[in-house]
Amino acid sequence: MRLISGVGAKGPACFLLEMAGKRLMLDLGEGPPPGLFPKVDDIGPIDALVLSHGHRDHVGGLSLLPKLGNPPVYATEVVLRALPKGISGRPLPVRGRGDVLGIAVETGRNGHAPGGIWLRFAIGDGLLYTGDICAESTLYAYDPPPPASTALLDCSYGAYDAPLAECWRKLEPFVERGPLLLPVPANGRGPEIALELLRHGRTDIFIDDAMQKALQQLCDGASISLHDNIGDEIKRLAASVKPIDGARGVMLAGSADGTSGATKRLFGEWQDKSEPAIVFTGYVNPTTPADHLVKSARAQFMRWNVHPRLSDTIALVRATQAKTVIPAFCDRSQLTALAAAFAPARVTMDDDVAI
Numbered sequence: 001m002r003l004i005s006g007v008g009a010k011g012p013a014c015f016l017l018e019m020a021g022k023r024l025m026l027d028l029g030e031g032p033p034p035g036l037f038p039k040v041d042d043i044g045p046i047d048a049l050v051l052s053h054g055h056r057d058h059v060g061g062l063s064l065l066p067k068l069g070n071p072p073v074y075a076t077e078v079v080l081r082a083l084p085k086g087i088s089g090r091p092l093p094v095r096g097r098g099d100v101l102g103i104a105v106e107t108g109r110n111g112h113a114p115g116g117i118w119l120r121f122a123i124g125d126g127l128l129y130t131g132d133i134c135a136e137s138t139l140y141a142y143d144p145p146p147p148a149s150t151a152l153l154d155c156s157y158g159a160y161d162a163p164l165a166e167c168w169r170k171l172e173p174f175v176e177r178g179p180l181l182l183p184v185p186a187n188g189r190g191p192e193i194a195l196e197l198l199r200h201g202r203t204d205i206f207i208d209d210a211m212q213k214a215l216q217q218l219c220d221g222a223s224i225s226l227h228d229n230i231g232d233e234i235k236r237l238a239a240s241v242k243p244i245d246g247a248r249g250v251m252l253a254g255s256a257d258g259t260s261g262a263t264k265r266l267f268g269e270w271q272d273k274s275e276p277a278i279v280f281t282g283y284v285n286p287t288t289p290a291d292h293l294v295k296s297a298r299a300q301f302m303r304w305n306v307h308p309r310l311s312d313t314i315a316l317v318r319a320t321q322a323k324t325v326i327p328a329f330c331d332r333s334q335l336t337a338l339a340a341a342f343a344p345a346r347v348t349m350d351d352d353v354a355i
Ligand SMILES: [Zn+2]
Pocket: 053, 055, 112, 113, 132
């Protein structure tokens, strides 16, 4: 397996599996930061691309497909529906068994995004690619992956280990004080934070069009990605939120970094004012408007967990009995701590890993 991008430093997800004459790519992202693409010029044609979920750092590099021979793209229906037209899509189950180029694959929900999955390929004694996962989400369901001897694992948070309840405790004073703008990805933690606000009795939740669309999607086609028995709650949330109209209440809008969408306009309007408070809850991309607002102290950063904590990744390594672990989406400086945490598994960030 060649780790083209996404291991050893923050960057777009892109990995290449080569076995028995077949070439299978896992994810093809863009960023962070925006404009950063995997280097695929020397890769040549591949036989298939498999996508774990629809976030930009996993699917934003599809403009590179012609360089890769325009292969078929495997993903769940929810993810395929949102891709640009003209792509040759092949559906994978959200939770079940499928086949990619004759290789059996098992999938399960990733607890992270609508239509998002982890994949376990029947290669050697099993290869697990988690994409992005989260075991703590109160919105998106997470199916524990089965055993696999090699695990390419979401370690976005490195050795960070604070629980989601702590994220809420830190955010709550800002919610109480109001007005508050939360720049969020609409197809990720946006609806999740909105649900938490509803559960805490907030009736002053305001959202942009992207969030409205995402909530509607969760009520309809993407409901399979949700925890059981919260469909009615999501419908209640979708019915109670209102469009953003001035600085009041708790506002959720995209994009998360202010480079596009409603936040691009709202940052322009509010960056020189003292209200509303602006709190970023995810990775702040360097050189973006979000980064500028945090550095100038106009906005704050307060993480909302959407990736596994260290205790979650340790539990996953034990449960899957992985002998080789490749920590993805974190800096190389985390390697020593993760190697100690995952022992006795072999932990590597080498460019090429034999499976
Ligand atoms: Zn993601």
